[in-house]
Amino acid sequence: MTALERPDHFAAVRLHDADLIGGESNKVRYHYELQVEPESDSLCRILNLFALQCLLPQGVQMQQQADLLRVDIAIDGLSWHRAQLIAEKMRNLICVCEVVLRTALLNGDDRGKIQQRF
DSSP states (O other): TTTTTSSSHHHHHHHTOOOOOOOOOEEEHHHHOOOOOOOTTTTHHHHHHHHTTTTOOEEEEEEEEETEEEEEEEESSHHHHHHHHHHHHHHHHTHHHHEEEEETTTTTTSSSSSEEEE
16 A cells, blocks of 8 residues: 555644744744746746645735746745745746745734845
């Protein structure tokens, strides 16, 4: 029996949705702002970085601006360390030109601040 045939395969993952790396309280929403080359598979490559870790973003928005795509992704429940690793992996994709990682508190601080530029 393979791991995918086990009935509890995805149930076990759901028990650990909150990121335990770093021991943070995870009351932060991370916003990834990307500038991406307009290729047909760009969005799939970016979202695959979340899918490989069984993560589901709260929101994804994409808009074409001139010769680039602007992609905004919001996700909760990550530690700062994991959010940073995902941003670095995004920047390593050949189609991604720039990644800006912002944070906002889940209690209503919508504005956020720039934490890091990749």
